[in-house]
Amino acid sequence: MSESELKKFPQHVFGQAFTTLKCEGPAYLPWLEKRIRESGGLVLIQQIEDLWELHPAFDIVVNCAGLGSRQLVGDWQVFPVRGQVLQVQAPWVKHFVRDGSGLTYIYPGVSTITLGGTRQKGDWNLYPDAETSKAILSRCCALEPSLHAARDIREKVGLRPCRPGVRLRKELLVQGDQRLFVVHNYGHGSGGISVHWGCALETARLVSECVEALRLPVPQSKL
Incomplete structure (x- = not known):
C-alpha cells in the first residue's frame, strides 16, 4: 500500500493491497447441489x-x-474452533480489510458485510456472546470508522472442523x-x-x- 493509502490505518506501519475472489457458501453450495442433480446424481438426506x-x-x-x-x-x-461473526448492512463498504493477525476482518458480500471474528479452540458453544460481538464491532470500526453507521446487525456462530x-x-x-x-x-x-x-x-x-x-x-x- 502507498503512504497515502496507509493514512487510513494509522495504527499500522505497513500494508498490502490486492484483488482476490470471495466465495459465498449460501449461494455456492446450492449451485453445486444443482449440478449434481442435473448430472443424474441422487441426493438422499x-x-x-x-x-x-x-x-x-x-x-x-x-x-x-x-x-x-x-x-x-x-x-x-x-476438534472445533469456534467462530463468531457479525453480518451487517453497510453497502457503502466495497473493499475488504483484514489486520495482520487475521482475527479482525471486514468482508463485503453480495447482500451483507461480514465482520469478524474469533478462533476459540475446543469451544462447542453455538450461542452468540454479547461481549464478543461488542469487541468485534469495536475492532472493525477501528479499521473502518464508517461501520459505526452499520444497521441490521446479526450475530452468527459456527464451528470450524479442525484437525492436526x-x-x-x-x-x-x-x-x-x-x-x-x-x-x-x-x-x-x-x-x-x-x-x-x-x-x-x-x-x-x-x-x-x-x-x-x-x-x-x-x-x-x-x-
Missing part, C-alpha cells in the same frame, strides 16, 4: 451412526462428515467377507472453501483407485 449402514447399497463412501467424524469413524483428533492435519486418504473396512471402501476428506478447519476444489480432485482420484480395487478378486486366505 438421512442420519447414520455407522458407515456400514450404507452397505451394501454403496460399495464406496466418501466421508466429509467434518466434526461428525469424531463419532462416525472414531477420529478424536478432530487434513485427513485425505482411502481406507478399506472389512466385516467378514464384506468390503467397504472409504475415502476420507475432512479436517480443513477454516480453509475448506480455499482448498475444496483441489481436495475434491484428489478425492476423485482416490475413488477411482477404489473402483479399480473392486474389480479385483477378493484375496482368499490360506491356512
